[in-house]
Amino acid sequence: MSASLLLIAHGSRDPRHAATVDALVSEVRAQRPGLEVATAYLDHCAPRLSQVVARLGSAVAVPLLLNRAYHAKHDIPAALRSAGAAGMPVADVLGPSPLLLAALERRLAQAGLDLARRAATGVVLAAAGSSDPAADAATRALAADWQRRHGWGAVAVAYASANGPRVPDALAELRARGGVERTAVAPYLLAPGVLPDRIAAAAAEAGADVLAPVLGAAPEVARLLLTRYDQARIPAAAAA
Numbered sequence: 259m260s261a262s263l264l265l266i267a268h269g270s271r272d273p274r275h276a277a278t279v280d281a282l283v284s285e286v287r288a289q290r291p292g293l294e295v296a297t298a299y300l301d302h303c304a305p306r307l308s309q310v311v312a313r314l315g316s317a318v319a320v321p322l323l324l325n326r327a328y329h330a331k332h333d334i335p336a337a338l339r340s341a342g343a344a345g346m347p348v349a350d351v352l353g354p355s356p357l358l359l360a361a362l363e364r365r366l367a368q369a370g371l372d373l374a375r376r377a378a379t380g381v382v383l384a385a386a387g388s389s390d391p392a393a394d395a396a397t398r399a400l401a402a403d404w405q406r407r408h409g410w411g412a413v414a415v416a417y418a419s420a421n422g423p424r425v426p427d428a429l430a431e432l433r434a435r436g437g438v439e440r441t442a443v444a445p446y447l448l449a450p451g452v453l454p455d456r457i458a459a460a461a462a463e464a465g466a467d468v469l470a471p472v473l474g475a476a477p478e479v480a481r482l483l484l485t486r487y488d489q490a491r492i493p494a495a496a497a498a
Contacts, residue, residue: 380432387417
């Protein structure tokens with residue numbers, strides 16, 4: 259019997275967060291019928307890890323995180339130790355991945371952006387931001403890869419928190435470049451909440467032509483969760 263997939267999300271007081279996680283779990287189950295998928299939250303939402311681990315047998319923890327920052331490096335290991343599951347295999351975070359770029363483009367298209375005209379389009383990749391320099395560097399590298407491999411006119415990074423350029427600054431940078439005829443903002447965030455709302459307000463105020471929704475339960479995100487699960491499960495099975 260395969261190990262269960264234990265999805266670990268941060269949690270939020272915003273009910274849209276848990277609803278989005280539930281929708282993503284449904285997509286994961288649809289892509290891999292028969293796999294047991296459980297969800298636990300680090301904060302704000304129930305159930306917590308200690309409640310879920312107690313009823314699971316063999317499992318692989320998959321963080322619902324885009325970058326390897328504080329939550330991945332410290333919070334999740336500490337929570338697993340506290341729940342008595344320090345030995346549980348933990349998958350890598352989601353980013354970076356070509357599947358995330360595909361999900362970002364899916365959301366832009368859903369928001370009305372003509373992807374066929376991407377060479378004349380500047381995109382702001384709007385991330386949460388982190389106090390971990392390596393996490394922010396990973397986001398910038400993803401943006402550069404997105405522009406280089408997918409043919410966008412330009413891709414700039416903005417952050418909703420921490421240091422760094424904000425959405426209006428990034429939009430101004432794009433408009434100052436030659437050849438950019440329209441601008442779009444793509445939130446590099448998984449679920450609705452305070453930071454996506456902040457990005458949306460800034461995009462509207464700064465006059466972005468298109469604002470994409472968050473990544474949410476995009477099929478590519480579900481596929482990536484399963485990829486990370488498989489990558490962590492197979493080495494763990496070989497070592498058993």
